[in-house]
Amino acid sequence: MSIPPQALFGQLLIGLINGSFYALLSLGLAIIFGLLNVINFAHGALYTMGAFVAWFLLQYAGLGYWPALIIAPVVVGAFGVALERTMLKRLAKLDPLYGLLLTFGVALVIQGLFRIQFGSSGQPYEIPDALKGATNVGFMVLPNYRAWVIASSIAVCSVTWYVIERTKLGSYLRAATENPTLVRAFGINVPRLVTLTYGAGVGLAALAGVLAAPIYRVSPLMGADQIIVVFAVVVIGGMGSIFGSIFSGFALGLIEGLTKVFYPEASDTILFVLMAIVLVFKPAGLFGRAA
Amino acid sequence: MSPLKDRDAAAFLAMAALLAVAPFVAYPVFLMKALCFALFACAFNLLIGYVGLLSFGHAMFLGGSAYAAAHAAKVWGLPPELSLLFGTACSAALGLVVGALAIRRQGIYFAMITLGLAQMVYFVFLRSDFTGGENGIQAVPRGKLFGFIDLDGTMTMYFVVLAIFLAGFALIYRTIHSPFGEVLKAIREHEPRAISLGYDVDKYKLLAFVLSAALAGLAGSTKAIVFQLASLTDAHWTMSGDVVLITLLGGLGRVYGPVVGAFVIVALENYLSQFGAWITVIQGAIFVLCVLTFRQGIVGEIASLVDRARARPPPT
Numbered sequence: 260m261s262i263p264p265q266a267l268f269g270q271l272l273i274g275l276i277n278g279s280f281y282a283l284l285s286l287g288l289a290i291i292f293g294l295l296n297v298i299n300f301a302h303g304a305l306y307t308m309g310a311f312v313a314w315f316l317l318q319y320a321g322l323g324y325w326p327a328l329i330i331a332p333v334v335v336g337a338f339g340v341a342l343e344r345t346m347l348k349r350l351a352k353l354d355p356l357y358g359l360l361l362t363f364g365v366a367l368v369i370q371g372l373f374r375i376q377f378g379s380s381g382q383p384y385e386i387p388d389a390l391k392g393a394t395n396v397g398f399m400v401l402p403n404y405r406a407w408v409i410a411s412s413i414a415v416c417s418v419t420w421y422v423i424e425r426t427k428l429g430s431y432l433r434a435a436t437e438n439p440t441l442v443r444a445f446g447i448n449v450p451r452l453v454t455l456t457y458g459a460g461v462g463l464a465a466l467a468g469v470l471a472a473p474i475y476r477v478s479p480l481m482g483a484d485q486i487i488v489v490f491a492v493v494v495i496g497g498m499g500s501i502f503g504s505i506f507s508g509f510a511l512g513l514i515e516g517l518t519k520v521f522y523p524e525a526s527d528t529i530l531f532v533l534m535a536i537v538l539v540f541k542p543a544g545l546f547g548r549a550a
Numbered sequence: 551m552s553p554l555k556d557r558d559a560a561a562f563l564a565m566a567a568l569l570a571v572a573p574f575v576a577y578p579v580f581l582m583k584a585l586c587f588a589l590f591a592c593a594f595n596l597l598i599g600y601v602g603l604l605s606f607g608h609a610m611f612l613g614g615s616a617y618a619a620a621h622a623a624k625v626w627g628l629p630p631e632l633s634l635l636f637g638t639a640c641s642a643a644l645g646l647v648v649g650a651l652a653i654r655r656q657g658i659y660f661a662m663i664t665l666g667l668a669q670m671v672y673f674v675f676l677r678s679d680f681t682g683g684e685n686g687i688q689a690v691p692r693g694k695l696f697g698f699i700d701l702d703g704t705m706t707m708y709f710v711v712l713a714i715f716l717a718g719f720a721l722i723y724r725t726i727h728s729p730f731g732e733v734l735k736a737i738r739e740h741e742p743r744a745i746s747l748g749y750d751v752d753k754y755k756l757l758a759f760v761l762s763a764a765l766a767g768l769a770g771s772t773k774a775i776v777f778q779l780a781s782l783t784d785a786h787w788t789m790s791g792d793v794v795l796i797t798l799l800g801g802l803g804r805v806y807g808p809v810v811g812a813f814v815i816v817a818l819e820n821y822l823s824q825f826g827a828w829i830t831v832i833q834g835a836i837f838v839l840c841v842l843t844f845r846q847g848i849v850g851e852i853a854s855l856v857d858r859a860r861a862r863p864p865p866t
Contacts (some may be wrong), residue, residue: 298658338626346842356604357841359658360798362835371830487669487787490662494655524677531670535651538663542654 267520268399274460275517276405276474277507279412280467282508284489285496286416287463289504290423293436294456295348297358303486304366305461309335310477311373324387328469335465336458343457348450360425366483375512381478408470415466416505423501431455491534497547507545551856561721565809570714578708584816585715586773589810592722593765598794600726600802601758602738606661607648607668608766608793613785614671615641615767620780621680621717622685630693634771641767642760644671649759653752656741665787672785686781690774707776714772718765723805727760734758772865795833798840801847810848 284302292346310314312334313327322330342365350357390404423429435442435449444451468482470532474483496507511530518529537544572581590612598605619637622628628636638743652663675681681700682688692701701707725731736744744751774780783789800811815833822829844851 298662346838349842353845355658356661357845359604359661360794361838361841363794364834364841365838367791367834369834371827371834374827453759484669487665491666491669494662494666527673527677528670531666533664534663535670537740538651538654542720 262351262520263401269456269517270520271398271513272405272516273519274513275409276512276516277342277508278512279409280471280485280508281492281512282416282505283463283467283491284499285492285504285508286419286487287460287467288489288493289498290419290463291457291460292498292514295347295351296355296430296455297344297350297362298355298490299457299460300359300362301342301366301369302362302464302488302489303482303484304369304460305335305339305482306471306485307373307465307469307479308338308369308484309465310384310472310481311427311468312465313469313472314384314477317384324385324469324473328466331469332462333464335468335475336462339461340454340458343454344459347457354379368485370479370483377479379478379480381476384472384477402472409476412467415463416508419463420501420505423476426539488530491530493544494534495530495537495544497544497548499544503544503546557592558723561806562803564721565806566712566716568711569715573705573708578704578814580820582708582711582776583630583773584813585711586769587793587796587816588774588809589715589718589772590766590769591793591800591812592719592805593762593769594793594795595802595804595808596725596762597736597758599807600731601755603653603656603755603759604658604661604760604794605652605664605759606787606794607664607666607671607760608788609669609785609787610671610768611645611763612640612770612773612781612789612793613675613771613780614644616774616780617675617681617687619771620690620774624687624690625680626840627691629697629855630695630775633775634768635694637774638764639769639770641770642764645760645767646756648762649756653687653755655761660775665790668785668790669787672782672787675785677781681780681782684782686779687774688779690780692778694774711772711776714768717807718768719805722765726805730754730757749820758780767825781816791833795837797847799836799847801849801851801853802845802848802849804810804849804853807847807849814848829859 280526284306288302291297297384303534309331312331313324316322316327316330317324346361346365347358350361370482386404390407393400393402394406395401421429423432431442431447431452435452439449471481492507493504495511496503498504510532514533515526519526568586569581592610593611594605597605608773615637618640619633622636623630623633641830648664648667651769653662655663656819667827676683692707695710698708701710726734733744733749733754736747736749737754740782741751770784773784795810796815797808799813800809801807817830818832840847846854
C-alpha cells in the first residue's frame with residue numbers, strides 16, 4: 260500500500276485540528292466534573308453557542324474574529340454562571356445523573372432555538388485576514404489558520420494546566436475537589452469557586468467554538484455529534500488528570516486522522532472501538548483513578 | 551393473594567381494558583406507536599428504575615432490532631412471529647456485548663459508554679448495505695401471524711401489538727417482583743453491600759441489561775412490522791434521549807410511569823409535528839422542568855398525592 264506523503268500529512272493535520280478541539284472540550288468537561296461531579300451534556304451546545312456569538316458579533320456589531328475570541332467565552336461563561344446559579348446548584352445533593360439529564364435538556368433547548376432561527380445548514384465565517392494563506396514548510400503546505408488553531412489550543416491547554424497544577428488558586432480548586440467541606444472550613448468560598456469553575460469550563464468550550472467557526476460552518480448541530488466523540492475521549496483518558504485529558508484529546512485526534520488514511524471506513528467508529536478496548540483492559544481509563 | 555397483589559392485578563386489568571377499548575375511540579395507528587414506545591420505555595425503566603443504570607444508548611436496540619426484523623420479514627420472507635423473534639434475539643445478543651463492556655463502569659460513565667457504543671452502532675448502520683443507508687428498509691410486509699391471522703387489517707394489527715405490549719409489561723412486572731428483582735434493587739440501593747452479601751453483582755447487572763435490550767428489541771421489531779419501516783431515526787441518539795424523557799416524565803422506577811410518559815410524549819410529538827425544531831425546545835424544557843421540580847414524574851407525583859390523602863386522619 261502506498262500513501263502519498265501529501266495525503267498522509269494532510270490527514271495528520273486534520274487529526275491534530277480535531278485533537279485540538281477534543282483537548283479543549285475534554286479539558287473543560289474534566290474541570291467541571293472534578294468540582295461539580297456533573298457531566299456537562301450542554302458542553303457541545305455551549306461550544307455551538309460560542310461560534311454563534313462570534314457570528315452575531317460580526318453580523319450585528321461589526322466586531323471581527325479577534326474581539327470575538329475574548330467576548331464569546333466571556334458571554335458564554337456568564338451564561339454558564341447563570342445556569343449554575345439558577346439550576347445546577349439545586350442538584351448538588353442529588354445523584355449526579357440528574358445533572359446529566361438537566362444539562363441534556365439545556366442542550367436540547369439551545370440547539371432547538373438555534374435551529375428555529377437558522378435552519379440546519381449553517382452560516383459561513385471568514386478566516387481573519389492576518390491568518391489567511393498558507394506557508395510552505397518543506398514537506399507540506401500548511402494553511403496558516405490551521406497552524407494557529409493548533410498553536411492556540413496547545414497554549415490555552417498549557418496555561419489551564421499551569422493554573423490548576425501550579426498556582427494558589429489551582430490548589431484551592433484541587434483541594435475542593437478532594438474535600439469541599441474541609442476547604443470551606445478554611446474560609447474559602449467554595450460555592451463561588453464552583454460557580455466560577457463551571458463558567459470557566461464552558462468558557463473553554465466557547466473558545467473552541469470560535470476557533471472552529473472558520474473551519475466548520477457555524478451551524479446549530481456542530482456541537483451535537485462532537486460532544487459524543489468527546490465523551491468517548493473522556494472515557495478513554497479517564498477524568499482523573501488534567502494532563503491526561505489534554506494528552507488523550509490530541510492523541511486520539513491523531514489516531515482518528517491516521518485511520519482516515521489507512522482505513523477510511525472505520526474513521527467514524529475508531530474512537531468508540533478504542534473506548535471499548537480500553538474498557539476491557541483498563542476500565543478506569545488510561546489516566547484515571549479507579550473509583 | 552395479598553392485598554397488594556390484588557391492587558396490582560386490578561390496575562393491570564384496568565389498563566388492559568382501557569387499551570382494549572381505546573382503538574374504538576382514538577386513532578389506532580397513534581395508539582400502536584404509543585404502545586411500541588411504552589414497551590421500549592418500560593424496558594429502559596427496568597435498568598434505570600430498578601438497577602440504577604442510566605443507559606443513554608437504548609436507541610441501538612430499538613433501531614438494531616427494527617433492521618433485523620425488517621430484514622427477516624422482507625428479504626428472507628419469514629412470517630411475522632419469526633421476524634419478531636429474530637429481531638428480539640439480535641437485540642439481546644447486542645445487549646450481551648454492549649452490557650458486558652458498559653457494566654465495567656458505573657454512574658455517569660455508564661451513561662457515556664452506552665451513548666458512545668450506540669453512536670458506533672449508528673455509524674455501522676449508516677455505512678452498511680443491508681440497512682439501505684439513508685432510505686432504510688421500506689415496504690416491510692406485515693404478513694400473516696402464525697399463518698392465519700392477516701395483519702394487514704389495522705384492528706387486527708392493533709390487538710396483536712396490544713398483546714405483545716401486555717406480555718412484555720407482565721414480564722417486566724414479574725421480574726421486578728421476583729427474588730432476582732429484589733437483588734437488582736439491593737444493587738441500586740447499595741452496591742458494596744450487595745457484593746458483601748455474596749451476590750455476583752456483575753452477573754445480575756448483565757442479565758438485567760440483556761433482558762432490557764431484548765424487550766427494547768421486541769418493541770423495535772414490533773414497530774418495524776407495524777409501520778413497515780426500519781430507518782436510521784430509530785437508531786439515532788435523539789431516540790435514546792426520547793426514551794429517557796418518556797421515562798423521566800412518566801416516573802422513574804414506577805411500573806406505569808413509562809406507559810403514561812409514552813402516551814404523553816407521542817401525543818405531544820403528533821400535535822407539534824408541524825412546528826419542527828420547537829419540539830426539541832419543548833422536550834428540552836420538559837427535561838429541565840422534570841429534573842428541577844418534579845423528579846418523581848407524573849405517576850410518582852399522583853401516587854404521593856394519594857398516599858398523603860390516605861395518611862391524613864379522617865375528619866372528626
